[in-house]
Amino acid sequence: MGLLSYGVSRLAVASDVNAGEPGARETTELQRLKAQVRELEGSVAHSERLAREAQVAARATGPRVDTPVAPDPSSVDMSPPDAEAIAAVHEEPTPDEAVARMDARFFGEAVDTAWSHGATRRAERLGAVLPQGARIVSLECRSSMCRLQMSHPSQDAFHKFLREGLMEAADAWDGPFMAALTGTPGQAGEVEAVAYLARAGVDLAP
Structure with a gap:
């Protein structure tokens, strides 16, 4: 222009x-x-x-097609996180859930013959420290842990076994363990429990 x-x-x-100019003509x-x-x-x-x-x-x-357009504030979810959802992520498993996970892990293992033979003998010695009225229902060892199912006359008897048989005894189990009640507590002679006795170095976190 x-x-x-x-x-x-x-x-x-x-x-x-x-x-x-003077005299000019077109x-x-x-x-x-x-x-x-x-x-x-x-x-x-x-x-x-x-x-x-x-x-x-x-x-x-209006604006070019390729021009970035800011999102509509009304379309952005600014609500705070759901407290129940957060709690569900961090919530510890219940005893029944922990037992179910450990059972799935245990029964999914193969059998390490060399380790399970010696582990079975060590776990059988725990029967000697069971409180009066308690007994071993079943015992099986595989590749990384043993599963010890027991019957106790009361919750107090079960806790006594954990304290004296697994924590304080000189010949207590040499690896990590996890135990939980599986029966109805409070009924004499009918409190069932299970313990998972792992070999040294194994993580038992469910």
Whole structure:
């Protein structure tokens, strides 16, 4: 636009100078120059009109398709996390859940004959420290742990076995263990429990 305006101004000034000379008359060349000036003026006006129309069209169509658009704040979920969902993630398993997981892990193991033979003999010695009225229901050892199922006359008897048989005894089990009640507590002679006795170095976290 600047170059077009500048060229039209020079042509217009030249025609005015020629017309002001004494005795000048309009020649064919002067008429041709005037015609060119009118054509250039019309071209400039047309260009300016096109430029204005382009600006109006740009404002009407809005942003370009590839222009990033910020998300609508109303569509963003700003609500706090569900407290129950958070608690469910961090909640410790119940005794029944822990036993179910450990059973699935134990019965999914193969048998390590060399280790299970010696582990069975060590676990059988725990029968000697069972409280009066308690007994071993079943005992089985596989590759990384033994499963000891017991019956106790009461919860107190079960806790006594854990304390004196697995924690304080000199010949207590040499690896980690986990034990839990599986029967209905409070009924004399009917409290069942299970203990998982792992070999040294095994993680028993359910």
